[in-house]
Amino acid sequence: MPAPLGNNNGHRVNTWPAEHDEALKEYFAEGMSSSQVADALNTRFGWRTNYTRNAVIGRRIRMGIKSANPHPKGRKVAKAAAPRPWEAAGISKRQYQRRLAASRGVTLPPQPLPVSIRCDAPVSRNLALVDLEAGDCRWPHGDSPFTFCGSARAGIAYCMYHDALATGRP
Numbered sequence: 001m002p003a004p005l006g007n008n009n010g011h012r013v014n015t016w017p018a019e020h021d022e023a024l025k026e027y028f029a030e031g032m033s034s035s036q037v038a039d040a041l042n043t044r045f046g047w048r049t050n051y052t053r054n055a056v057i058g059r060r061i062r063m064g065i066k067s068a069n070p071h072p073k074g075r076k077v078a079k080a081a082a083p084r085p086w087e088a089a090g091i092s093k094r095q096y097q098r099r100l101a102a103s104r105g106v107t108l109p110p111q112p113l114p115v116s117i118r119c120d121a122p123v124s125r126n127l128a129l130v131d132l133e134a135g136d137c138r139w140p141h142g143d144s145p146f147t148f149c150g151s152a153r154a155g156i157a158y159c160m161y162h163d164a165l166a167t168g169r170p
């Protein structure tokens with residue numbers, strides 16, 4: 001009974017028929033991996049082959065064929081070599097995260113203004129009329145002589161709190 005072809009005993013590796021060698025060369029030339037080549041050989045010559053990945057690797061080395069993919073873990077290597085976004089931008093990770101957060105903040109819809117009447121009354125600056133400047137709230141306090149709120153204006157004449165009071169909003 002003839003020895004089966006292409007079995008995986010190392011000493012029988014030389015029993016590879018020429019057509020198998022040609023096919024193996026061809027498959028490696030196409031960039032297939034050793035296990036893919038083994039599968040392809042078994043599919044093509046399957047009625048009498050049962051090549052394993054290791055058998056294919058051994059044969060390939062014997063035939064002096066360079067693997068199309070010399071780094072089976074090349075993907076991992078490539079991944080590690082890819083620059084991080086902050087490295088690509090030439091900044092620290094912390095700076096990158098800060099920028100990212102800031103850029104996200106810009107895209108957020110504006111916060112609705114707080115319902116002003118729920119705010120506490122501003123601390124009045126008790127300004128005299130002559131001391132009021134253009135942007136100061138003119139809400140008066142007390143009797144004569146009045147003093148004025150003087151907080152930053154939000155409406156035509158008053159700060160947010162006093163504007164709400166003046167317009168009678170809840």
Ligand SMILES: [Zn+2]
Binds near residue numbers: 138151
């Ligand atoms: Zn005011």
